[in-house]
Amino acid sequence: MSITIQQIITDAKRLASRLKExxxxxxxxxxxxxxxxxxxxxxxxFQEEVEQLNEVANQKPHSQLIANIQKENRHLREIQQENRELRAALEDYQTTLEHIMSKYRQHTSEQIYRSKINFKAFQDKKYSEIIQTQAEKIxxxxxxxxxxxxxDEDKILREQEIVSMLKVENQGLRQMLEISRKHGSLKTEDKTVQTESTS
Incomplete structure (x- = not known):
């Protein structure tokens, strides 16, 4: 039972995919x-920090700890008040921005309405200018x-030239392969037959 090159390649591919997985x-x-x-x-x-905090807490008196907590509470209340003020300022800013945008929309709509073309006046103009510009565009x-x-024609011609060159090259390679098959050894012929049968 002989193992073909195709079987060896498939086994190698399978092993490579398993290695990747x-x-x-x-x-x-x-x-x-x-x-x-x-x-x-x-x-x-975290454990080390908790141990350090416990050591510091054990070293300080309770009155000092309570004073520090009260100080932190005052600081938190100040931050909360500042957040409320910032939220109110943001709401004022949003209402002002909405008012400005509504005024801008109203102004732009008025400008667009004023800048509309008067078709009746446009019909009185010479049609020859319009026809001439349209002809130039065409x-x-x-x-x-x-x-x-x-x-597109140049591209098609280039592609046709490449295809014809590839055909000529393919024919030459086939002829060289046929010559090598005729004048080659029996072992190489057997291998080529096996690869052709497997493929």
């Missing part, structure tokens, strides 16, 4: 262990379309 699993496990190590370090640091568009058509 195991590599991915290993990366996931490494990331999880890093995350767990970080959590453990954070817990250790000529420009026709020129652009001609240029685009020329570019």
């Amino acid at each position: 195991r590599d991915v699993v290993a990366d996931v496990l490494l990331n999880e262990t890093h995350a767990i190590n970080k959590k453990i370090d954070a817990m250790k640091q 000529q420009e568009m026709a020129a652009v379309m001609d240029k685009a058509a020329l570019i």
Whole structure:
């Protein structure tokens, strides 16, 4: 029972895919262990800080701790009052901005209404100018379309040249392959037959 090259290649591909999967699993496990190590370090640091705070609390008298807590409470009340003032200022700013935007919309709508074209006055003008400008635009568009058509034709010709060159090269390679098959050894012929049968 002979093993073909195709079977060896498929086995190698299968092994490579398994290695990739195991590599991915290993990366996931490494990331999880890093995350767990970080959590453990954070817990250790928290424990050390709690122990330090307990040591400091045991060294200070209770009256001083109560004074510090009251001071922090006053500071928190001041921050809360500042937050309320900032919220009120933000609401005032939003109402002012909405008022300004409504005035802006009203002004722009009035300007648009004033700048509308009066079609009755426009009909009294000479139609020849309009026709001339339209004809110029049509000529420009026709020129652009001609240029685009020329570019497409050049592209198609280049692609056809490449295809014909590839065909000639392919025929030459086939002839060289046929010559090598005719004048080659029996082993190489057997291998080529096996690869052709497997493919």
